[in-house]
Amino acid sequence: MSSRGHLLEALKQNPFVLAPMAGITDHAFRTFMRQKLSSVVVTELVSAAGIEHKSERTLKLMSFDESQRPVGIQLFGEDPSQMAKAAQLVEEMGADFVDVNFGCPVPKVVKKGAGSAMLKDLPLMGKLLGEMVKSVKIPVTIKIRTGWDSQSRNAHEVAELAYNEGITWVAIHGRTRAQNYTGLADWDYIAEVKAKSKVPILGNGDILSPQQAVLRLAQTGVDGILIGRGALKNPFIFVDALALWKGEKIDKSINRDYFKLYTDLAQVLALHCDEHILGIQLKKFAAWFATGYAGAAQFRKSLFQSKSNAEVLDLALEFFGKIGSIEQEDTSQEEFLMGGHG
Numbered sequence: 001m002s003s004r005g006h007l008l009e010a011l012k013q014n015p016f017v018l019a020p021m022a023g024i025t026d027h028a029f030r031t032f033m034r035q036k037l038s039s040v041v042v043t044e045l046v047s048a049a050g051i052e053h054k055s056e057r058t059l060k061l062m063s064f065d066e067s068q069r070p071v072g073i074q075l076f077g078e079d080p081s082q083m084a085k086a087a088q089l090v091e092e093m094g095a096d097f098v099d100v101n102f103g104c105p106v107p108k109v110v111k112k113g114a115g116s117a118m119l120k121d122l123p124l125m126g127k128l129l130g131e132m133v134k135s136v137k138i139p140v141t142i143k144i145r146t147g148w149d150s151q152s153r154n155a156h157e158v159a160e161l162a163y164n165e166g167i168t169w170v171a172i173h174g175r176t177r178a179q180n181y182t183g184l185a186d187w188d189y190i191a192e193v194k195a196k197s198k199v200p201i202l203g204n205g206d207i208l209s210p211q212q213a214v215l216r217l218a219q220t221g222v223d224g225i226l227i228g229r230g231a232l233k234n235p236f237i238f239v240d241a242l243a244l245w246k247g248e249k250i251d252k253s254i255n256r257d258y259f260k261l262y263t264d265l266a267q268v269l270a271l272h273c274d275e276h277i278l279g280i281q282l283k284k285f286a287a288w289f290a291t292g293y294a295g296a297a298q299f300r301k302s303l304f305q306s307k308s309n310a311e312v313l314d315l316a317l318e319f320f321g322k323i324g325s326i327e328q329e330d331t332s333q334e335e336f337l338m339g340g341h342g
């Protein structure tokens with residue numbers, strides 16, 4: 001099977017994919033989320049210009065291990081030849097695919113014409129993708145927003161362009177750049193694009209439960225569902241969504257073992273982080289995973305007052321040990337990480 005065939009097959013077996021999130025989906029978290037059944041993982045966005053200088057920081061962002069496969073490296077940039085060269089390095093490093101970020105709304109990226117700004121210049125997008133696809137044998141995928149603003153939504157055109165340029169899939173975050181993280185992702189629009197698209201489409205935005213993930217998949221006919229923030233509030237979302245999608249029941253006694261979950265996370269983090277970063281990560285993830293459970297506010301307070309990593313681990317294991325199969329409250333109305341690079 002071709003490398004493109006392999007990647008699409010992974011999606012067919014399991015259509016639920018962890019969305020790239022800068023500062024979060026790093027080496028350790030990707031390894032962890034593959035263990036928790038995200039079907040594919042992607043790095044956070046990496047600058048093609050940074051790659052040219054091969055800075056240590058950039059190479060670290062791009063590092064992965066075998067357990068993460070299929071793993072993609074996400075690039076951003078506006079210069080076609082620089083992006084093509086960066087894609088070649090991604091291929092040399094052995095990644096399974098290269099993803100391009102056309103969704104980032106952040107001014108620093110957009111000002112240069114990269115990220116979501118490329119949605120305003122489809123001829124340049126076509127040239128850039130054409131050069132990238134020509135330069136590598138691995139699949140090239142893209143991640144976009146629905147358009148620059150509500151007057152210029154053009155995901156239909158982008159999907160057609162992507163098909164013509166030989167792109168393997170288009171992931172659509174269902175908001176415009178102008179919306180940033182406000183409002184709700186427009187899944188009706190994603191469904192419209194999917195209905196006409198000749199290229200596989202992944203839908204993305206505001207999926208917070210496994211039930212929602214399965215429902216959106218069925219309602220819109222998309223080929224896959226990208227889940228970002230929902231996986232931070234509920235790291236079992238992939239295990240549960242996959243079970244539901246296969247017609248199985250969610251077995252909370254097995255699937256919701258937060259104690260094991262947190263121990264697994266601590267183990268992967270310890271392999272990849274120094275003591276200082278380990279402390280930050282252990283607190284951050286524990287605080288997110290506690291969302292919607294009784295006592296979360298007090299737990300977070302104690303976490304951030306703790307003096308050592310051992311204390312953080314003790315507190316977290318005590319809290320998560322008590323959760324058992326308690327229902328998580330619906331916190332979808334609360335604002336949560338309302339900013340990012342896509």
Ligand SMILES: Cc1cc2nc3c(=O)[nH]c(=O)nc-3n(C[C@H](O)[C@H](O)[C@H](O)COP(=O)(O)O)c2cc1C
Nearest residue numbers: 019020021022044045173205206228229340341342
């Ligand atoms: C903190 C944060 C960082 C993000 N970084 C990236 C990124 O590096 N590349 C990207 O394509 N999208 C990035 N995104 C966007 C997410 O991939 C996703 O499109 C968005 O969060 C909507 O999906 P969700 O509602 O499931 O979180 C980021 C989002 C957040 C919250």
